[in-house]
Amino acid sequence: MSYDLVVLGLSLSSSWGNGHATTYRALLKAYARAGRRILFLEREQPWYAAHRDLPAPDFCTLAFYDSLDDLTRHGPAIAGARAVMVGSYVPDGLAVARMVLGHAQGVTAFYDIDTPVTLATLERGACAYLSADLIPGFDLYLSFTGGPTLERLERVFGARRARALYCAVDPEAYRPLDILPLYDLGYLGTYAPDRQPALERLLLAPARAAPDLTFAVAGSQYPADITWPDNVMHLDHVPPGEHAAFYAAGRFTLNLTRADMVKAGFSPSVRLFEAGACGTPIISDPWPGLETLFSPVTEILIARDTSDVLRTLHLMEEPERKAIGARGRTRVLAAHTAAHRAEELDRHIAAAALEGAAVSA
Structure with missing residues (x-):
């Protein structure tokens, strides 16, 4: 099967001790509603395996990999996808990013759910999941932080296209309830x-x-x-x-x-x-x-x-x-709903693909 989007993120299956899972769930659920086929690749971790609250999502395919070597079996899916997105805090993120940039033929994006932390650790040379030399390799740098940081990403770090993609909410899951305050x-x-x-x-x-x-x-x-x-x-x-x-x-x-x-x-x-x-x-x-x-x-x-x-x-x-x-x-x-962010994501991917095609021509 070919996918519109392949995501390599910290976790989709477990929200225990991280805010990434709920972010991905809301965004990808809304993206799937637009008819997009999605594959989420998650590194198997014992602490998330012990606290899984979404082991089988109905809006995307979720697959686990045990190691970098095991990830290579998903190489064809990565190569054939319309877009591939690597998230912040992915285990062995440097190697994962290099693998994606070496295999993906569609649009590549880095999705930074922790942008200020990322940039602070990059400046100290202590970021475990991204390095400054990798940033210009991505077609898109999607950031949880907007404002002046986007210009800094392009000017200082060489990002090709830095765009804000804030977190969002699924209004079906988060709505007023008739509960007396406790x-x-x-x-x-x-x-x-x-x-x-x-x-x-x-x-x-x-x-x-x-x-x-x-x-x-x-x-x-x-x-x-x-x-x-x-x-x-x-x-x-x-x-x-x-x-x-x-x-x-x-x-x-x-x-x-x-x-x-x-x-x-x-x-x-x-x-x-x-x-x-x-x-x-x-x-x-x-x-x-x-x-x-x-x-x-x-x-x-x-x-x-x-x-x-x-x-x-x-x-x-x-x-x-x-x-x-x-x-x-x-x-x-x-x-600020997930539907808004899914539309923004699709626009960013389409614009990057169009610009990439123009450069290739």
Whole structure:
């Protein structure tokens, strides 16, 4: 079988400890609805194998490979595809990228779900899944980060075509639910050392200061020595199928951004769009470009310190809270669904193929 798109990504089968799986699921499901045939190639890893929540997707073919040698059996599919996309954090990513660039005859793309982290590690010479010399080899560099970073990718790193392809949400999976709030503020996110100070400032400190309020943190890999306040419930993992219920169970949801992404700006987390689609009002840390996605005050709330969070939780009236959530949902449905991203992806691939054909001629 020939494929319209072959993807080599970190994981599609397991959302445990990573946000890549939900991103790929939403994007590829929407892309398949346009009649596209998709093959996803995933490196077999024991930690994902033990936590699979989508072992057999119905929108694409999912195949596992055990090693680089095993990957070569998929060489014909890679060579014959209309487009081949390599994602960030793929194990043995350097070798995988070289293999793809050596075999693919269609459009090649690098899909960077971690652009600021990638560029920071490239500058230190410590990126395990991409090297600067490989970037000009791809027809497309699709980035989770927009804004000035795109120009930097082309000017400094030699990317042929750097284009933003933000994360998105599947509105069928993320929608308002008729659930009474169980906590005042919830946060959904895997532990990250550079996000922890913000979690301390914008959730744990408010929890200690307001024992009359309730909080929830859902995410894996938090150190065992973290002392959770008595009014903070910690859940080790919430599978994607229960994300909407988690958002609905909070009066507000908290969005936190990793340090490299704050510095780069224009790096929305998928949690923004998920919570927004569920109609849950979002309290976010500030970063450049956020205002291009949501209008502050009317569609999203910005918190810089503990007092900002406490003021919102204690003083905002219920009609205003619901109105902010509804406006945020309207914004997401208008511009940030998986269908929007699938259309963008198709346009980028078509443009790269057209330009490539013109150069060959």
